[in-house]
Structures are given as C-alpha cells and as structure tokens.
Amino acid sequence: MFTFRKKKTLRVFLVSCILLTFLSGCLGPSPEENIYTTLEKVVTLEEAFNDQQKPLQELEKKESDLYNQIMDLGMKEFDKVISLSKEALTLxxxxETKINKEYESMMSSKEEFAKIDEEIEKIKxxxxxxxxxxxxxxxxxxYSTYxxxxxxxxxxxxxxxxxxxxxxxxxxxLDDLESQIKKVNxxxxxxxxxxxxxxxTTEDFNELKLEFYNQAELNVEGSKSQ
Incomplete structure (x- = not known):
C-alpha cells in the first residue's frame, strides 16, 4: 500500500513537471519581444559611442584653434609653430583614442543586433x-555606413x-604645405x-523601430533611441 502510493505520487509529480515545461514554452517571450529586448540592448551598447561625441567635438575645436594660430604665425616664428604643432599632434x-572607443562600441552593437535574424524567421x-x-x-x-x-x-x-x-x-x-592641406580638407x-x-540612416532606423513596436503592440514607454 505504501509502495503503491509512493509510485502514484511520483507519477503525478512527473506529469506536473511535463505540464509546467510545456506551458513555460508556450508562455515564453514571443519573437517580437525578443527582438525588442535585443534592440534595447543594442542602444545600451552604443552608449560608449554616444559618450565620445562631445569630447571629440571639443578636441576638434581645440585643434582647429591651434591650426589657425599656426597659419597666422607662418614660418616667421618657427619655434612657436613647432610648439603648437606638437600640441596639435597630441590632440x-x-x-584617435576616442574614435577607436567609438568603433568598439559600434561593433559590439553590430554583434548583438545580428541576434534578431533567427527571431525574424519565427514571426508568423x-x-x-x-x-x-x-x-x-x-x-x-x-553599420556599413559607420x-x-x-x-x-x-x-x-x-x-x-x-x-x-x-x-x-x-x-x-609652400607647395608641399598647400598640397597637404588640400588632402586634409x-x-x-x-x-x-x-x-x-x-x-x-540612424533617424530612419529609429522611426522604423517605433513602427515595428507599435505594429507588434509592444509596451515601449521606456524605449530608447540610437
């Protein structure tokens, strides 16, 4: 009697596990929800990219100011030109360091974004x-443009x-200088x-992303943009 009840209890437990497994599969995230999760992570991965923008602009501005000073001096004050040129090189x-950080951020974003391929195939x-x-x-x-x-x-x-x-x-x-400046410009x-x-393209993507979220009827109040 004791043995029979023990087997029956085990059987009920196993059936419950199977049902729970089946239900969890049915009630898991939809492909649309998985795409949403991936896209939001992509935005997070690009935060390092966005963080470089203001510092880059500031460095470009400082360098531009130094360049103008050098051009105003000409070769009349060569020692000063050398000093300013070295300072500009540092900038x-x-x-370069910041643009490399920016690149790493975008490549991490690209790698994460590739995960939506298999989810798109599952959309009915x-x-x-x-x-x-x-x-x-x-x-x-x-990504290609970037x-x-x-x-x-x-x-x-x-x-x-x-x-x-x-x-x-x-x-x-003067000829060599003018030639190099032309190349730079x-x-x-x-x-x-x-x-x-x-x-x-970033603007277009953000618009399409919101359209997708709306069409999929996803709750996107906290959604972020690139």
Missing part, C-alpha cells in the same frame, strides 16, 4: 515579418598627423558626407 592622438505575421526585415536592412546599412565613416575619419587623422609633422620642418615649402569632406548619411 589628434586623443581623437507576414506584415510584421516584412517590417522587421526592413528594420534589419536599414540597421545593416547604418564603418566607411570610421575608415574615412582614420584616414583624416593620418593626414592630420602628417600635416603637423611637416609643420615642424624648417625646410617645408578633401578627406574631411568625405567624412562629412558619410556622417550625414549615417545620421539620416
């Missing part, structure tokens, strides 16, 4: 799946270093073009 190196609503795919394509374009922007900025930094090193040479010719023009595309 360029600081910018065709219209919603299409919206999620559009969102994915836009974000991938954003990488081009990063490469262009790094190239500009290299040209800046060359310029400030050249300015420390007493035998620097052309390089930053490319940076600005990529930056505009990146900002626009």
């Amino acid at each position: 360029v190196e600081e910018r 609503d065709e219209s919603l799946a299409k919206q999620a795919s559009k969102l994915k394509t836009t974000m991938e374009n954003r 990488e081009s922007l990063y490469d262009a900025y790094k190239s500009s930094i290299s040209l800046d270093k060359e310029l400030y090193t050249m300015l420390q040479k007493e035998d620097l010719t 052309d390089s930053y023009k490319t940076v600005m073009e990529y930056n505009e595309i990146f900002n626009q």
Whole structure:
C-alpha cells in the first residue's frame, strides 16, 4: 500500500513537471519581444559611442584653434609653430583614442543586433515579418555606413598627423604645405558626407523601430533611441 502510493505520487509529480515545461514554452517571450529586448540592448551598447561625441567635438575645436594660430604665425616664428604643432599632434592622438572607443562600441552593437535574424524567421505575421526585415536592412546599412565613416575619419587623422609633422620642418615649402592641406580638407569632406548619411540612416532606423513596436503592440514607454 505504501509502495503503491509512493509510485502514484511520483507519477503525478512527473506529469506536473511535463505540464509546467510545456506551458513555460508556450508562455515564453514571443519573437517580437525578443527582438525588442535585443534592440534595447543594442542602444545600451552604443552608449560608449554616444559618450565620445562631445569630447571629440571639443578636441576638434581645440585643434582647429591651434591650426589657425599656426597659419597666422607662418614660418616667421618657427619655434612657436613647432610648439603648437606638437600640441596639435597630441590632440589628434586623443581623437584617435576616442574614435577607436567609438568603433568598439559600434561593433559590439553590430554583434548583438545580428541576434534578431533567427527571431525574424519565427514571426508568423507576414506584415510584421516584412517590417522587421526592413528594420534589419536599414540597421545593416547604418553599420556599413559607420564603418566607411570610421575608415574615412582614420584616414583624416593620418593626414592630420602628417600635416603637423611637416609643420615642424624648417625646410617645408609652400607647395608641399598647400598640397597637404588640400588632402586634409578633401578627406574631411568625405567624412562629412558619410556622417550625414549615417545620421539620416540612424533617424530612419529609429522611426522604423517605433513602427515595428507599435505594429507588434509592444509596451515601449521606456524605449530608447540610437
């Protein structure tokens, strides 16, 4: 009698476990909710990217002021030109450090974002799946544009270093200086073009993200933007 009851209790316990497992699978997060979680984490991973923006602008402003001072001096006060050029080089190196931190942040974001691929495949609503795919394509374009922007900025930094090193040479010719300045200006023009595309793509992505959240009927009051 005791043995029979013990077996019966065990059987009921096992059935309960199976039911709980089945229910937890059914009641787990939907693909849409998993996408939401991933996208919000992506925003968090990009915080380091955003943190670099103001310091970068400040460094660019300081460097620009030094450059103008150097150009005003010309080679008449060569010792001062050398001093200011060295100071400008230090600022360029600081910018390089920050742009590298920015890049690392974006690549972490990109890696996390890739997780939505398998979730999109699980979405049953065709219209919603299409919206999620559009969102994915836009974000991938954003990452691609950022990488081009990063490469262009790094190239500009290299040209800046060359310029400030050249300015420390007493035998620097006007032709060489003008040629280098043109390279620097052309390089930053490319940076600005990529930056505009990146900002626009970011804007487009944020709009599509909200549209997806609304279409999926997700509660997104605390949602963050890139």
